[in-house]
Amino acid sequence: MFFRPGTTRIPFRTGDEARKGGSDGRRIELDPANDYHARAAMEAYADSCALDMPWLAEWLRDSTAGGDAGLTNCASTVRRVFDLAQEWASREPDYAHAAWEHVRMGLEAALSAHLRPKEHVDDKVAALSGAGAKA
Structure with a gap:
């Protein structure tokens, strides 16, 4: 075949x-x-x-x-492994929940930004400056 x-x-x-x-x-x-x-x-x-x-x-x-993988195609795996690491860390006496949650927020932001469609910077600038708006 x-x-x-x-x-x-x-x-x-x-x-x-x-x-x-x-x-x-x-x-x-x-x-x-x-x-x-x-x-x-x-x-x-x-x-x-x-x-x-x-x-x-x-x-x-x-x-x-094609050699341009970006961050990851396995965001769900990254989240699962992070949850497992946090669970293991929570068993230790020096576990800092707030620090882990801070890292989780950054990780989620990175994963979400990677999954969003890419926007052109010029489009953002035009939208913010009002360029291209009809008078």
């Missing part, structure tokens, strides 16, 4: 290798160009394999975002 250009096949084995391995024939085809969840899955996989296979992690990151 042929795959569309710009998609990633998992498992990476092809043809005879897949048949010899006892695979049941199921494959997953990820299309990062059109599927947000595919980009998040590839980012997570790249993070997971980075220590053992840095070449694969680099290739996955480059193929996912």
